Amino acid sequence: MSQLPIADYALISDCHSSGLISRGGSVDWLCFPRFDSPSVFTRLLDDTGGHWSLRPTSEAMITRRYLEGSLVLRTTFRTPTGTAVLLDTLAVGPNLDGHHLGAEVPHGLLRRVRCTHGKVEFEIEYAPRPEYGLVLPQLRQVEGGVLARGGAVVLLLSSTVPLKISGSTARGRFRLDAGQALEFSLQYRSSSEPPPTPWVPHRITHQLEQTVRAWRSWSKLHQNYQGPWKALVQHSGRVLQALTYYPTGAIIAAPTTSLPEVVGGTRNWDYRYSWVRDASLTLDALWIAACPDESYKFFDFMAASALTQVQRGVDMQIMFGVGGEHDLSERELSHLSGWRRSQPVRIGNGAWDQRQLDVYGELLNAAHRLRDYFPHLEETRQFLAQVADTAARRWREPDQGIWEVRGPPQHFLYSKLMCWVALDRAIALADLLQTSHRVEYWQEMRASIRQAILTQGWNGQRRAFTQAFGSDVLDAASLMMPIVGFLPADDPRMLSTIDTLEAHLTDGQGLVYRYRNEDGLEGEEGAFLLCTFWLAHAVALAGQVDRAKKIFSRAIAFTNDLGLLAEEVDPQSGELLGNFPQAFSHIGLINAAWAIAQAERG
The missing domain is CATH 2.70.98.10 (Beta-galactosidase; Chain A, domain 5)
Structure with missing residues (x-):
């Protein structure tokens, strides 16, 4: 069975x-x-x-x-x-x-x-x-x-x-x-x-x-989305609610562990935890397809879990247990054979103590999304200002990146991008945070990051922004650049990046891979559904509505008969792979549908 x-x-x-x-x-x-x-x-x-x-x-x-x-x-x-x-x-x-x-x-x-x-x-x-x-x-x-x-x-x-x-x-x-x-x-x-x-x-x-x-x-109370794919968007909102731990507001990445990224492979992870990275994208999705109340509660959980680490000046942890637990040490369950003999079966997640600098931008982007909600607590204001200061101080450092690679640290473009986001949102929140005296410094650092991304992140031969500074490796995470407002989607460099990624980072069914290069782990993986929704989202922001709809339709074709999505799709068989159902896939679906709806309205 x-x-x-x-x-x-x-x-x-x-x-x-x-x-x-x-x-x-x-x-x-x-x-x-x-x-x-x-x-x-x-x-x-x-x-x-x-x-x-x-x-x-x-x-x-x-x-x-x-x-x-x-x-x-x-x-x-x-x-x-x-x-x-x-x-x-x-x-x-x-x-x-x-x-x-x-x-x-x-x-x-x-x-x-x-x-x-x-x-x-x-x-x-x-x-x-x-x-x-x-x-x-x-x-x-x-x-x-x-x-x-x-x-x-x-x-x-x-x-x-x-x-x-x-x-x-x-x-x-x-x-x-x-x-x-x-x-x-x-x-x-x-x-x-x-x-x-x-x-x-x-x-x-x-x-x-x-x-x-x-x-x-x-x-009935919370689901008011009106637009294309209404039933699927609202259903995805219910899935996100189902993945919410009510006592704290934590939203887990998936309710399973060790469903593999490729049949028989070793990329089998425990996703029953809450990632800071998910915060800003999740809040947008909750706002569209679920309930702002859940958005507030999720942000409070994330902020409370991370607060002491930022105050102590150590790396902000990238994920937490649903009760706010910090130690998520990973171990293997050798007595289980795994789904279709995909071993090892793991519980816990060894990426919990990785350095991933993008989390500062994720948290401040979420704060900016909820700016009208914030309790005017001195502790909250100081915490968010410290998050921005940390991004400004550490953006030049290498890290493990959004995909949690288990190889040597690199200067990942996405991590730099999200440090830029952290400062950009902190500047916009300066009045609320009572930090006008820091704005000039934050503006200088934001400009430095922008210049570095535009010069070191762009690869003229690939005609695209790439995975890391000085790299020629393509990475779907660069699609987030217009989504977070770093560059307009119709900027010639972004249009070229979009075209290059679709030409070279997709499978035979038009689904997008995260990247296609050595990452320190054995084996391969399937096409990543979130990245396919990112492509649809970015294309919609560029005003290419029909093209965005086609990309979106390719991705939702892999929902099962109940409208559920896993993390990935096997490029040969078309089977769903990875932990299931995957919050990120449903988050991408909601946000891309919204972007397409907005583009249709002009």
Whole structure:
């Protein structure tokens, strides 16, 4: 089952934790109680990693969709004898005002199957495997279900279907006739808490209906985008909300770890953390397709997490745990074979302590986006001024760059560009920050960075801005130059860069690679969906609307049947690759759609 295509999976979330459910009705990935907690189902990464399947015993034609305005999954099974509909979701609280989706969560997975025509026989197989499949829990029958204990986890499966326990797996069968339905739930507790009590069917139904209403309440209040690809943009906004850790406002890059950038490769990373880099692009996307409230909360999380580091004069960390944790040390899980034998499987992320100078620009660009929101706190003003001063002082230094290369530091163009952004936005915020006395210095440094980028970042032979100063390597990150306002998109140098990148940095399907050169890591990778959306965005800013639409359409053609995107696309097979669903891909989609809409309006 670990061989299933990544696109076969659906995301469910309660804005604390998340799961992936296969087209065939199997929960193959689930982390409780946080996105970055050890998984209790891990079949996504190894056949023996645990799952909870609920599927017809006979062959079925399968279709699926999310209920309108929500991320409640609806899977329809059409068998030779009848049709049944399965609803899956992680439960959330009532969310009566539409603002607080995820404020109250019972840490429960809800499943309801109903026969709508004829009769359908189902089989259920429940195999919890806490701690990424390491723990074989003890299962025992209790009134109303099955209780599992193992390691630090207690799980209670509520079921009115009799289940037979064999070792650490429970199985059963049942038949539904037209009009009949059955409800199931899975509740999490830590081993230090009292075990939960089983949920009776009507409570599961109530929780499920409440979750649908909560999602729809949030969507109705916050999703006001009007423009091309409206349904897809709004859905992408819900995906970003689903990847938001409600208690802090942190937005994770993806809810999975170690889904590879190439099948069988070693570029397998844990993305269940929050990157400072994502801040400014994410805030724009939230403003367009989700909720400004989430924008404010995300910025507060980022600023609070980074504040002490800037005050101490050390490198600003590039990512944090969803609770603000700093140490994200990386290790390998050797007992897992990986998706399609792609090893190693990693948890943690070794890039957490890299030097990446672009983060100063990302944070100040986000601050500029929210300038009307800022609390007038002296601590906040001093922090942002220190961020600008740090960018001014350190922009000449080499770093690991936006793509977190694990080779020698270089003078990456994108890092210099974002230091320019840091100073440009600080100058614009000077009145708010009460830093008029620093503006002249910031202006001098901004001018120096600009001159360096225009002279050392431009390669006359390639007719393009390149990856690093003095380099001839092409890099899609140069497409950000017009997006952040460094150069107009119709500047001859930018138009030439756009044309050169599209000619030399795309695959046979017109999707854009990040770069194509040695980066200190083994193997290759697929085309990068975010970079393809950047290309569409930059072309739209240049006023070439029809061309931008074609590029955008090429990228969205790779959404799965539920409108979800991974990080990359395999250039040969067209399969989705990388962690899934990927926030950056949906962020790029939203921002590019908005740019195209604005370009159409002139």
